[in-house]
Amino acid sequence: MTDVAVEVASLSKWFGTFLALDDVSLRVPRGCSTVLCGPSGSGKSTLLRCLNGLETWQEGEVRIAGTRVRSRPGDLVALRRRVGMVFQSFHLFPHLDVLANVSLPPRINLRLPRAEAEDRAHRLLAEVGMAELARMFPAQLSGGQKQRVAIARALAMEPQVLLFDEPTSALDPESVGEVLDVMTQLAEHGRTMVVVTHEMGFARRVCHEVVFLSDGRIVECAPADRFFSDPASDRARTFLGQVCR
Amino acid sequence: MKTHVPDVGRGHRLVRGLGSRRSASSLLAWAVALVAAGITLPDIVGWALVDATWVAEDRAGCDPAGACWAFVVNRLPQFAFGFYPPEERWRAAVALAWPLVSLAIALGPGFRRRAAVVAAALAFYPPVAGLLLLGGLLGLPRVPTSQWGGMTMTVFVGTVAFVAAFPIGLGLALARRSSLPALRLLGTGFIEIWRGLPLIAVLFIAVVMVPLALPPGTELPRLVLALVGITLYTSSYLAEVFRGGLQSLGAGQGEAASALGFTYWSAQRYVVVPQALMAVVPGILNTVVALFKDTTYVLVVGLFDFLSIVSAAVADPRWLGLATEGYVFVGLVYWAFCFLLSRVSARIERDIGRGRERGRSA
Known part of the structure; x- marks a missing residue:
């Protein structure tokens, strides 16, 4: 390496x-x-x-x-x-709740079982201080909250x-x-x-x-x-x- | 829940409203509507209900002053099932009721995974209902497609064409937005050609010209050819509806999905298409309503759909001269079906809105 x-x-x-x-x-x-x-x-x-x-x-x-x-x-x-990326205007997936936003990428792209992907998402959301809001939809979050979810989402792929x-x-x-x-x-x-x-x-x-x-x-x-x-x-x-x- | 509006408030609003110009024009509209109803309604109600005859053996048994609904009642099984053999009608009844029950489930009380249940019911309809109607296996006697007809034919053609056109339309919309020039050209060309042809021409091409292109000896029932024509025609319209939804998304969603390592197909499946479809529910249902009414054109290629079977019945010497009753009935049935579809559309839109609402209060 x-x-x-x-x-x-x-x-x-x-x-x-x-x-x-x-x-x-x-x-x-x-x-x-x-x-x-x-x-x-x-x-x-x-x-x-x-x-x-x-x-x-x-x-x-x-x-x-x-x-x-x-x-x-x-x-x-x-x-x-x-390689993870965080965008200026977040680009969260508005049809999914916060937990699904973070757990979907590893579930689909790394073929993680749902439970494992959601555990990882919960851990990362806790890391960015968004654990309480896992069931909210992006439209209900403030800009700062959205960007923290976007960071957790990028981290979920373990880049x-x-x-x-x-x-x-x-x-x-x-x-x-x-x-x-x-x-x-x-x-x-x-x-x-x-x-x-x-x-x-x-x-x-x-x-x-x-x-x-x-x-x-x-x-x-x-x-x-x-x-x-x-x-x-x-x-x-x-x-x-x-x-x- | 509606809340009770106190009378004081309503009176106040009325008094205040009377002063405004808007209320003056609204009063005028009400007055015109009431006068129009006063002139037309008594005659209509008298003809359709008060003086109507519901039971009779033939035309002579009907009161000439009112509607002869006995004709419709008498012919109802034929209107519903066409020339399907009477002892096998339960099969036609299942094929007729299936899509209606699916719509009823969509409108009824919600339950977990309702959308998936309705989608599966519709997705399995074409093969299962087709085999059920056709028979020839599992001990069911074979019924050739030439004996299918009536409302069953209309509902079968409409549902099958929609279910088959949905994935094709989605594929066409994605092809039209593809970054590969050849694919884009193919998608665009296909859509523009099929959308530019009148449906009647499509049906003639399908039934008259396609058999010439098939290898000699192959013989497809006209129903199959007509279904293929209507499906491709509808898919080009649906494709443009879907494209509208895809374009409403903007580049950010696709970029975010790419940046997270989604493949093209999984990005479409999990991120892009669900959002695009939610955005165009009214447009999809609008296309379905148009499709359902357009199925009447199959009569030009000799298929007995609901409308043409009523037309045929009107020419029966025993019931001659009852075209009004026949066509009023046809109109009412079509209207009821399209109204049902528009309620389903409203319901889906409300459920999508409520999904966001529920999240908001959580």
Whole structure:
């Protein structure tokens, strides 16, 4: 087993003629949490979505735990069972209750017996502080509660890497904290996480590495404390000045 | 539960309402409706009920002032079962009652897994009811399809076409939204061709032209050919209803399912299709009502459905001149059936709403 959880080599992606990712290379060691940040339109969400094959690209390659991400449907399904993702707008399954949202993926995709899948779901819901609300439907939950269920749902597949795509951007200010608390807990337990976020406080406190993108390029890649105390590039300095006011 | 509205409040509302323009137009509408009812109802009730004859041997035994329902009563078994041999009618009765009982279960008091029970009852209907009507096994005498008819034929054709068209329509809708260009083209082409043909043309093609394309010597009953035609025709309409439901979902649900490692088919089965179907229940039932009425077209290929068997009976010399009674009866039966379907639709919609409600209070 390799110690590199995610490896991106010379990745380039065009939307039509627009170059969205320009020769991006990146390594995320196992057990590390990495933040992707940068101004909007810098390609950070696109890069994240390449990591589990939700986006295709033209050049370069992505490896998750040593296995190359290919576009063959069967390979993608196998890959996505090892890479969890949390979306900005939750995308919970509205026709299922909370318990079914979390237990369905392992039941169907890992062929776990129902009882076992539900035990796992109850355990994970307790972990994100949603044990009491297992029988609610997504429409009855607040944004923060929905996102915590979505995190539990992603964890239910026991992924090796967790991807977060602006997990707090669609939340009321008062629910941001509860979601960040859960994420902090995950990072402290040594989960490998790649997080696209504008929550620089969270990035500084919790994450190991910061990758700063601008115009589809990686401008700076540094340990979190150094990035925030002493950014090397002007663009990162300007960005931090705007975000951390 | 309805709560009792105190009289004071109602009076108050009426007084307040009288002043508004809306109430003036509503009063006018009521007045027009009452006058219209006053003019037409006495004659209708007099003809249909007061002066009507219910028991008679033939036309001469009927009071000419009123409706001759004796004709309908006399011919009721034939209207229900067509020319099915009288001693085997219980089989036709089962085939006729089965879908109606399924609908009654859907409308009746709820119980665990009711939806699954109703769905299974409908799914097993085509093969089981088909074999039961046809016979030739388990000691049941064979009854050729040419002797099937009446309400049994109408209900059989409608139910079988719906049950068969449902999965085909779902497949077509998914094909039309597929990311594979060839599949998309096939789905779209199929839907547009079948939807663009009048049903009568479809039936003629099925009954007249399809046998020419079959290998010589194979002979399929006209009923089977007509069923295939109606099924494919209905499936193209259902496909467009389903597509509406699929499109109402947005990309997020499919993406979330993919990201969790669902295969395409399990994502459709557990995540996408259930939500899409719930979103289009009224559209599905609307198509079923249209299908049920369209089954009357099978008469153009010589099948004796409910409408054509009544038409045939009207020409009977013993009961000549009773077309009004015959067609009023036909109209009432069709209307009652379609009304039943619309109640089922309303019930399903309410149950879906209540499912969310129940979750809310938990």
